[in-house]
Structure formats: C-alpha cells, structure tokens
Amino acid sequence: MPLYVVGAGPGDPKLLTLRAVELLREADVVAYGDLIPEEIVSLAPGATRVKIGHRREDHQRAVERLVEEARGKKVVILKNGDPTVFGRGIEICREAERRGVPCEVVPGVSAFTAAAGLYKLELTNGRDLRHVALLAYPHFGPDVLREVRADTVVIFMMGSKLAE
Known part of the structure; x- marks a missing residue:
C-alpha cells in the first residue's frame, strides 16, 4: 500500500482538497505535527494518531516507522500547506520509495497562495x-x-x- 504525504493547507479544513479528505476518511494511521489543527486530524476518525516532532531526528525516526507501517496499512502523513513547499514531502517519499514502499504526494493550498487570496494580492x-x-x-x-x-x-x- 502506498504512503500518502498530504497537504493540510493553511489550517482551515474547508481549504483541504477532496483527495485529502478522502484519504483522511480512509486512513488507518494519520501522522501530523503541532501546527495541524484538530479539526483536520479529526477527519480521520478511525485512524491511529502519531505526533511527529519538528526536530530532524524525531521526524526521521517517525518517518521510518510510518514507512514500515505503510506496508500493510493506509498511512497518511499530513504536512502544513503544500508538502512540496518547505515541507519535506518529497524527502519523505524518496525515503519510502528507497525502502520499497510506493508514495503519493497530494498537493495542498500553500500559506502564501491562501494569504494572497485573502488579501487580494x-x-x-x-x-x-x-x-x-x-x-x-x-x-x-x-x-x-x-x-x-x-x-x-x-x-x-x-x-x-x-x-x-
């Protein structure tokens, strides 16, 4: 089963993509950092929750564990904004694929585009x-x-x- 690295947007659940919501509802495991709001994490009601720390070592250990869990479970790693913008999303996918686990990146609304829209910039x-x-x-x-x-x-x- 693939590992899913999913953009959680700028924090408003209404700005999640349809694909993000679909994956959260189906998730067996959802991993997230301190900046992901509870309203978004709660969209995965049946999932085991895994908090990921910000320190590089904590993050790396958590990713290694999640990659292994993805071999038999649907694992979603939530990243703030878009996983390809300062979010280590591609780094996570490369690690998963290096270990033989396919990975899908699901884009999210980035904070900079959300702010530009909010302020009409x-x-x-x-x-x-x-x-x-x-x-x-x-x-x-x-x-x-x-x-x-x-x-x-x-x-x-x-x-x-x-x-x-």
Missing part, C-alpha cells in the same frame, strides 16, 4: 509581475533580497522576526 499578473521567489527565513543572508531577481518575494517562517 496578485503574486503574478502576466504584465509587470512575472516572477515569484520563495525564501525560508533564516536560510538566506542579508544580500539575498537585493540579489533576488523576482517581482514578488515571499518569505516563509518569519514568525516573531517580522518586526526586525
């Missing part, structure tokens, strides 16, 4: 906004913002550093 428009750069704080130096060649720059994981 154009990220691109085909005229003067043609390029978007996604950066993860603090993984870039002070010169990056000056050097980035994009009309729109989205910085993830700023949190309390925004005022700086």
Whole structure:
C-alpha cells in the first residue's frame, strides 16, 4: 500500500482538497505535527494518531516507522500547506520509495497562495509581475533580497522576526 504525504493547507479544513479528505476518511494511521489543527486530524476518525516532532531526528525516526507501517496499512502523513513547499514531502517519499514502499504526494493550498487570496494580492499578473521567489527565513543572508531577481518575494517562517 502506498504512503500518502498530504497537504493540510493553511489550517482551515474547508481549504483541504477532496483527495485529502478522502484519504483522511480512509486512513488507518494519520501522522501530523503541532501546527495541524484538530479539526483536520479529526477527519480521520478511525485512524491511529502519531505526533511527529519538528526536530530532524524525531521526524526521521517517525518517518521510518510510518514507512514500515505503510506496508500493510493506509498511512497518511499530513504536512502544513503544500508538502512540496518547505515541507519535506518529497524527502519523505524518496525515503519510502528507497525502502520499497510506493508514495503519493497530494498537493495542498500553500500559506502564501491562501494569504494572497485573502488579501487580494496578485503574486503574478502576466504584465509587470512575472516572477515569484520563495525564501525560508533564516536560510538566506542579508544580500539575498537585493540579489533576488523576482517581482514578488515571499518569505516563509518569519514568525516573531517580522518586526526586525
């Protein structure tokens, strides 16, 4: 059985994809981090719940265990936003496939597109906004913002550093 890495969107259950809801309802095991709301986890009522820590070592151990469980159970790993945007989703799939377990990535609504929609901001428009750069704080130096060649720059994981 495949392992499913599923985008949980920006936290609103109404922004989940139909595929995400379908997989959650069918899941035997659902794994999630601290930022996934209970309203989303509860869409997998019969599933065993597995909390995944943020520390790399904890995350790696949990993924190894979940890959093994996927050999006989439907395992869904929920990732914030979209699993391909700063979410280690592809890394998880590569590990699963390296161990002989197929993997499916289910896209989710990313926080940056949800925020753009909420505030009616154009990220691109085909005229003067043609390029978007996604950066993860603090993984870039002070010169990056000056050097980035994009009309729109989205910085993830700023949190309390925004005022700086």
